[in-house]
Amino acid sequence: MRTGESISRWGIGGLAAIVAVTAGIGAFGGQTGEGAKSAGRAGTTQAAPLRLRFTDLAGKSYGQAEIAAHKATIFLILSAQCPVCNVYAPRLAGLAETYGNQGVAVYGVYPDRQETAGEITRSAQERALTFPIIKDSKGALADRLGATTTPQAIVVDATGVVRYRGRIDDNSVATKITSHDLTDALDALLAGNPVPHPQTEAFGCAIRRTSGPVAAASGVPTYATHVAAILRAKCETCHRPGEVAPFSLQTYEQASAWAADIKRYTANRQMPPWKPVANYGVFQEEHERTLTDAERTTLAKWADAGAPLGDPKQVPPPRSFPQGWRIGQPDLIITPEKEYHLTADGDDVYRNFVIKTNFTEDRYISGIEAHPGNRAIVHHIIAYIDGNPANGVYASDKLDGKDNDGQPGYTSFGGPGFVPAGILGGWVPGNDPHILSDGLAVFIPKGARLVLQVHYHKDGKPETDKTQIGLRFCRTTVEKLVQPAFGFNFGFKIPPGDPHYEVRNYDMTIGEDSHAIAITPHMHLLGREMKVWATLPDGTEKPLVWINDWDFNWQGTYWFQDPVALPKGTKIHLISNYDNSPQNLRNPNRTHPKEVGWGEQTTDEMCVVFMALTHDSEHLALKPTAPNQTIAAKTP
Secondary structure (H helix, E strand, C coil), X not given: CCCCCCCCCECCEEEECCCCCCCCCCCCCCXXXXXXXXXXXXXXXXXXXXXXXXXXXXXXXXXXXXXXXXXXXXXXXXXXXXXXXXXXXXXXXXXXXXXXXXXXEEEEEECCCCCCHHHHHHHHHHXXXXXXXXXXXXXXXXXXXXXXXXXXXXXXXXXXXXXXXXXXXXXXXXXXXXCCHHHHHHHHHHXXXXXXXXXXXXXXXXXXXXXXXXXXXXXXXXXXXXXXXXXXXXXXXXXXXXXXXXXXXXXXXXXXXXXXXXXXXHHCCCCCCCCECCCCCCECHHHCCCXXXXXXXXXXXXXXXCCCCCCHHXXXXXXXXXXXXXXXXXXXXXXXXCCEEECCCCCCEEEEEEEECCCCCCEEEEEEEEEXXXXXXXXXXXXXXXXXXXXXXXXXXXXXXXXXXXXXXXXXXXXXXXXXXXXXXXXXXXXXXXXXXXXXXXXXXXXXXXEEEEEECXXXXXXXXXXXXXXEECCCCECEECEEEEEECCCCEECCCCCCEEEECCCEECCCCEEEEEEEEECCCCEEXXXXXXXXXXXXXXXXXXXXXXXXXXXXXXXXXXXXXXXXXXXXXXEEEECCCCCCCCCCCCCCCCCEEECCXXXXXXXXXXXXXXXXXXXXXXXXXXXXXXECCCCC
C-alpha cells in the first residue's frame, strides 16, 4: 500500500470497518511536547532526547534506564479495534522476536480512549504479541512520541533520540510489500548508519484521544435525540458484538470515539456499504443499506460539534436482533465436513466447499439463510448449484481438493470455476435472508452438488470457520421456477495503462415473456462502473442497476421492489468500465500494468450480470414433495 492509499478490504470488511487513512500530515503534524521538535541531524527526526516513563499492564515500570540498556527501542502504536493493526500482528510478533535477539526492545502502546485494558490484553494474547503492553489511558505517551495513527512505529536510540517515525511497511497485505520501512530503519541504526528515511507517513486508524464531555450548542444534533436513532437503524446490524464489523456502535462512548470517521465514511458513501445508484432500479427497502442526505448531514454536524451527548434520558432503547434462523428452523442445514483453517496474514481467500446433497428426488427451495461460522473473517458467501453432470461427473467434484493442501474444498477467485446451473443465494454483511413469494421456487435437481463460495479476509491471527446454509423447502404449490439468465462478454482485452476501458455485453434477448426479480452485477478488481438496462420491444428503456463506484468487496444481489416485466424480445444491455492504469490502487498489476482479459484468477477480469427471472407462461402446479423435517448440521 502506497502512502495515502485507502484501505478497502474491510469496507472488505471486510471488509465493514471504518478505516481512517492519515493523509496530509506533515513531518511533525499533530505532535506535541518534545516529540514536536524538528530534525537536528541526518538520520534523526528530533535533536533532543526524550525522557520517558511508563508502566505496562503487568504493573512493571520502565524509564530511561531501560532505553539506555538497548541499542534501540521500538514503540508500536496499536489499537485492539483497528483492523489494520490486527492484520499487522503476525509481522509485529516476528519483528519483535528477530530484533529482540539483536538488542532491541519492543513495546506496544494502546492510546485509544474507548479500549479497555481487558480488551487490549485479550487482543494481544490472541495475536501472540509477547512484548510488554502499555494502556496509554490519556494518550500522554503517544503525544510525547508524536504518534498520530495506529499502527505506527517510533524508534528511539539508546540516548532517547527519535530515529524513525512512520509506517511499518507500505502494504497491509504481506504478499504485496515493496518497501520495508521499519526494518530498513532498524538495520541502518544497528549498523551505525544514518536512517535513510527517518519520517514516513503512517496509514491505518486515527488515534482516539481522551476528551471531556461536550455541551450541545443550540441547534446542534446530539447523540441522544438525533444520532443514536440513525446508528441503531443503519449501522448496528454489523457494528455490534459478534458481527462482521471490528467495533461496535451501540453506545455513546463507542459512537463518539469514532465520530470523525463516521462523518468521513458516510460523507463519501463508503458506509453503509450500498453501491447501486439511487433511482436507477427500485429495490426492496428491507435489503437496502442507505442513508438519506439529511442523515449524512446530521452525522457530519454532530461530529463537527465534538459529538455531544445531549440528554441521556432521550437515548432510544437498544435495538433487539432476532436470534437463530430468520427463515424459521430450516428443513435442511448443509455445511462442509471439516473446518477450514485460515492463516493469520496474507491475501484474501475465496474457498469453495462442495456439498453432495444426495437428493433422491428434485427439490424446490423457497428460502435460504447463510450462517457464517466465524463472522470475524467471513466477508461474503455465495451458494451455487452444480446440477448438470457431464457423463455422470459433476464439474465441482473434479475441482474439489485440487489444491492438495489437506483442507476442504478448493480455491477460485470470482466464480466457482465452472458454469453453475443457478445461484441459490448468499450473504453479505447487513443483508437479511430472502424468502421467495408463495408459488416461486429455486429448483435443485436430484443428486446435485451445492457449492458454497466463502470469501475470507484475514484478521491477524489464525482462525477457523465452518459456515452453514439453511434451506427452507416450499410449503405451497410451486407455480414458477426462478430461472438464471446471464449477460456477459468473454472476449474483451483491457489494454495496459488504460484508465477508462469500456466493455459492452453481447446483448441478451429475452426469449419469452418474463419478469426479473433480482440482479447481480459482477466484475473483479479493475472494474469501476457497470450499468445494466433493458430495451423493450416497443423501444422503452427500463433501468435495472447502475454501480458507478464498483468495489469487489461490496458486491451483492439486489432484489427488485416489484418484479420487472420483460416481454419477449426485450434486449438486456450492459456497459462496464475498467481502470487498468497505475493510478488504480486496486490494480493487481499496478506497478507494471498488463493486458487483462476474462478469467478466474485474481489478475483476470469478468464482465457479467446474473439475473433471476420467472416465465409468465409457466404454471407448474407442483405439489411440495419435500418432507417437512430438519436434518441438522449435516448433509442427508
